[in-house]
Amino acid sequence: MAKSIIGRKVGMTQVFLENGECVAVSVVKVGPCTVVRKKSAQGADGYDAIVLGFEDARSCVYEGETHYKLNKPKLGVFKANSVSPKKSLHEVRLSAKEVDKYEQGQELKADLFTAGEYIDVTGTSKGCGFSGVMKRHNYGGSRRSHGVHETFRHGGSLGATSTPGRVMKGKKMAGQMGNEKVTVQNLKVHSVDVDNSLILVTGAIPGANGSVVRITDAVKRRR
Secondary structure, eight states: OOOEEEEEEEEEEEEEOTTSOEEEEEEEEEOOEEEEEEEOTTSSSOSOEEEEEEEEOOEEEETTEEEESSOHHHHHHHHHTTOOOEEEEEEEEOOHHHHHTSOTTOEEOGGGSOTTOEEEEEEEOOOOEEEOHHHHHOOOOOOOSTTOOSOTTOOOOOOBTBTTOSOOTTOOOSEEESOSEEEEEEEEEEEEETTTTEEEEESOOSSOTTOEEEEEEOGGGOO
16 A cells, blocks of 8 residues: 655654664654545546645634634635644545545554655755856866956856857756755665654655655555
């Protein structure tokens, strides 16, 4: 069964193996994630998937009524499926057989994964702002010798003379670096702490500390 869970990146630390080897691991506090609804290819949605709700939505009590910091359309989704409002929703595409194995309202916790499994981790990479071509695309830059006029870190020529007389599409240039969806594949689960809802992943995962990440079983190793 394809598995997926949402969590927040806590940070990185290191653990020691039995042979004394030191291994860097990323700590993710996962779930509990609630299966808010199930989508079917035979229904109005036109495809098979489950929708996971992560973290309870912020709320306050005013004049005896509970109010959530969500708009009416989102609140309507939770009300229609009899699930307490969640801060964010994440959709997971699955096959029809895999969707049938989940139940609406079911809670997914850290024990969904076990030590030794291989996973894919998806998150939003750290934003580095406007960056030049040397930092963004690993350009070598110009030689720092006599005759070079203030073009040490420039990208060089952009055009292609009179034919075609324009900058080609996809040309690597300076611009926004990072802050994009990134998936790191085939990471190994080092250990799982069910009591504290923590998953320790060998190696680095995308995103800053406190950012939301999604953990799924490795696509390239799925059977």
